[in-house]
Amino acid sequence: MGYAAARGGLAAIEFAENLVQELRDGHPSSPLETDQVTGRLRLLVDRVMGEAGLWAPELAAQALRQAEGDVIEAVHLLRAFKSTLPRIGISEVVDADDMIPERRIVPAFREPGGPQILGRSTDYTARMLSTTRRETKPKVQPASGTPADEPLDVIPPMQRMSDVLRDMQLLVDRRRTDDSEPFDITRMPAKPPAPRSARLSTMARAETGALVGQWYRNILGPDGYLHEVTLGEVRHGAMPITVTHPVTRNPVKIGEYRVTEVEAIEDLDGIDEDRALFDIGYGLCFGQNERKAIAMANLDIACHRDDQRSELEQSILMTTDGLDSSGFLEHLKLPHYVTFRSMIERKIAVRQARLQSAPTESKP
């Protein structure tokens, strides 16, 4: 047949599947265990869980292994797995101040209330490709970065920078009560104008690169909806997850997950804004993914200030999901010969119409 590439039935598909499986699993190197993936490729696992919207390090590691390291593919596996599960409960609202911090940066102040904790970061490390492999035993606790002799429980309380600005009466107060139940983007598609919770959860699940790209496009590209913010808080740490016990009705802590949280301080300068005040954008996503949380916080405040004047919100809601964009892009590989035949037919029809009208009417 002339279209063997996309036709050939079950046998061809199974052969393609086997090629992937055998060459992956049959590789002569030692088998890849999931604890190696979670332990040594932590940021990759974090990223996959964030974009999947599912905190499950072990499953994410399995997905990455199965997907040969393709992040989008791994995210797809996790989300499709999630579709088969019933929703058995909804957790209690968490207070971000309950975070057990592993890292905290406050660029806006030299000495913020509470410590700056560099934590686990390569931000200040020269990016020299290391060609030797070192095996070391960990000397520090995961939550450290503070001097090793200072135990975790004496870290002074961290004063949140939005609270500091509020105390200084420098912050727009837009706490509100009419958006208390978060919009569930997995149960109903968000469309503009959407509540803030829909925008935030869309961005929390967005593809990291798409969100960074959206941010940078607004900094340097033709749209220019966005200011460069000053970061008030960049935090990373563990948060408790609590549910109401089905029998006792008491809150029960059932586990932990790590998040990155960002507060972005915006310098208001619009004609309809109070020049004497700041506003705050917020970002929060699973795992350690500061790039994503910062882009999210800045886009959050940009979207609020834009207030439907441009199509920024539509861009955020509709174009940042990695599975949507990648799936649609890759669908171009599917056969399109029915549609293409119809296109050829119309090209010929236009040509014939031109020939027929040529003697009577000459069009430029």
Next chain:
Amino acid sequence: MTMTKSPIITPQAAIRVRGLSKFFGPIDEGAIARTGPEFGTARDPLSGSIVAAWDVNFDVAAGEALGIVGESGSGKSTVLRCIAGDQPSSAGSVHLMCHDEGRTNVLDLSPAARRKLRIDQLSVVYQDPAEGLSLGVTAGGNIADPLTAAGWRNFEAIRVRARDLLDRTEVPLDRMDDIVRNFSGGMRQRVQIARALANNPPIVLLDEPTTGLDASIASGVLDLIRGLLEELDLAVVVVSHDFGVIEMLTQRCIVMQHGRVVEDALTDQLLEDPQHPYSQKLVTAARS
């Protein structure tokens, strides 16, 4: 402000405007008292709110053109946009004879119902053709827009109607299938007028229709509009800062300053013998 449903339009009035007002920002009685011509501003110094238009009243009969004259910021375009439905108004009523025989205050209609009025009841010609036309569409296509909105579904009939309208507005017919972006300013205005007349609306609002055109081009467009007003039984409101336009097109006019109507007169009378100092200043400036 809601008016009760009653047949308040007399047979002569195609448009009746009562108490039409438009504010930006919160307004109280004090703000009204602190703004206007005697204070030299429409902005309330205390609240910063703007009284863009306050208590505007007029009637326009079919076959009549009313002018609204004033400098930029006087509120004259605001009044027109509130009547057209481009802007929500803050208070007042607008009754149109062509809609529900004048029984309904159209300001109370839903945005969708107000948009429907724009298909065949009320047309607007804007100063900027980009507001009234799709620049990427042909002249004929711009006329096909209101026609198809009114239910026209015959291609040849649409072509014939578009050709007639473009002919009447003196657009060369060999340009009917060119996109409007390639047209000169004067030609765009002619296409906009043709489009405004597509469904024979009884009411046409003209917002600075010749401002920004070269003098010779502007006078050609004005001649065209005057001819159309004489020929068609339209109720027309013309907003302009230019007394030449008002004089040529209108029989009556109101003068606006800082959001208030300061004078209401026959156009000839106003030009001969303006009463309000601001009108006198405007007329003197126009005559010099």
Next chain:
Amino acid sequence: MSSTVDEIAGPPQSVPFALLDEESKREIRRALLQAVCIPGFQVPFGSREMPVARGWGSGGLQISLAIVGVNDTIKVIDQGDDEGVNAVNLRRLITSSTGIEETSETDEATIVQSRHRIPEDAMTSDHILVLQVPVPEPLRGIERNMKELERMHAEGDYSKMWVSLYEDKVRNGVITQTTGYPCLVAQRYVMATTPIPRWDIPRLHQAEFLTLFGAGREKRVYAIPPFTDVEPLTFEDVPFEVEASNGAKCRLCGSEETFLVETPGSESRWSCSDTAWCRRKRTK
């Protein structure tokens, strides 16, 4: 800790019947009921992530899985072909997660899931046609802003669409819209007919069968109930044209009355897009 989760979750289940959990299927069926009640209206739904990628029939698949029962028989085609790789993949997903029968014969099927075609065989009230939709918004080519699009549909304000058809005819002498031709459904909503060829459009009008449209990526479903008017948008004096075949015949079965696809370069270059139809014609 994890023991608490296990307690709440109950005993572990294998993959559920028809893949999706029951709540999800119920939710999709509710959206479909709304779609049937408002023909041509795009109903938003909580599109799930499927084991196939978005853009690869995930919307059609969710519909098929939400409506399938143990006594159904499924036919899946892509471009009219039961053997297209993606058709095969979708079909085995449906059959392996439900255990239902599969067929390539339209008259044996109760559910026909398709991409880009309607089978040549006449379908009846015994069939449900599920069409995979990449772009559910028929007006996207003329308007991008979603709020404005919503307004246009709500008010039945389709003049921009008519202007685009007018402009097309003026500029090109014909209406050049190829597949997915916009149609007015039940005199109310303009609807995107997926990219099925114009050839298939007349068969949606007053059809005996129910057609369900699923757009997984864009999270919309819509429907044409049986015996509903489906009129391609065109002017009274500009007849709607299906793809001209100029007397071409299928090189395999000799048919002239089916939608033919082209093989470039070869001498006898046309063949039926509906491969099951073609095969049956040859064996008869």
